[in-house]
Amino acid sequence: MNRRDDTRAHKYVVDHLRPGTTIERRIMVKNQSEDRRPVGVYAAAADVTGEGFVFAPGRTENELSSWITVNRPELDLAPGEETEVLMTIEVPRAAEAGERYAVVWAEVAGAGGQTVRNVGRVGVRVYLSVGPGGEPPSGFEIGPLTGGREKDGSPVLTAEVRNTGRRALDLAGELRLTDGPGGLSAGPVKVEAGTLALDGRTTVRVALDRRLPDGPWEAKIDLASGWTKRSATGRVSFGPVPVAATSAVDRSGQVLTGGLATSGLVLVLFAVYAYRRRARVRQPVAVA
Structure with missing residues (x-):
């Protein structure tokens, strides 16, 4: 299946294969530190539960990780050096x-002292569906x-x-x-819902700026997992802002614009890219 338009497959290995099938991916590993680094590359177990995508400790193996091999399990990278590793499933x-x-x-x-060993790792998730015929919906x-x-x-x-399909989902959106008070509008605000297991449910919570008026507002949320997309709309109110009895709040000068939610930072240790090959070589697809 061509996943060039599947944004989720740009970040992870997401595929459906028939028994007896072999695929390959090329992963680029880069040392972004200022020191020469030995790097181990390996597959390990993971699962999707009510807590989301869960990584097993260390090099714990499961059925899927036992199907995965890499051609260069040990690397020695200079500062800024990058190299390719071939991954086969x-x-x-x-x-x-x-x-x-x-x-x-x-x-x-690396050793942080005589009795302390610091370990850092970054990985590419693998979601593999196996079975005859086409991919489950x-x-x-x-x-x-x-x-x-x-x-x-x-x-x-x-x-x-609620996950109504037959594959785990990674949900995000806006x-x-x-149509708020005085014609105000806010957004788009990023929404992160995490990984949702088969038959799983989760409550998406979108925290907004404390200054946001009660409303009512016309709300629209768009969520997607790759090319699977859904939207929902509704008229909502948030209730009045609690005010202490001795306090006075002047909102006459407030102006609300888009982007009322905070955002976080992500520390990236390696840059990882991949492309997929089945019966023939295909164009490179970037993943994070």
């Missing part, structure tokens, strides 16, 4: 149908949108999401608020 002919999870790690280790439902406020007065929009 070979599905046994007797493999049973179902979805499996693993991760391919690039790991560096992916799907999810978004429940009604609800507004409320935390104890500190911060407004929160919530919605329950929230927009329009």
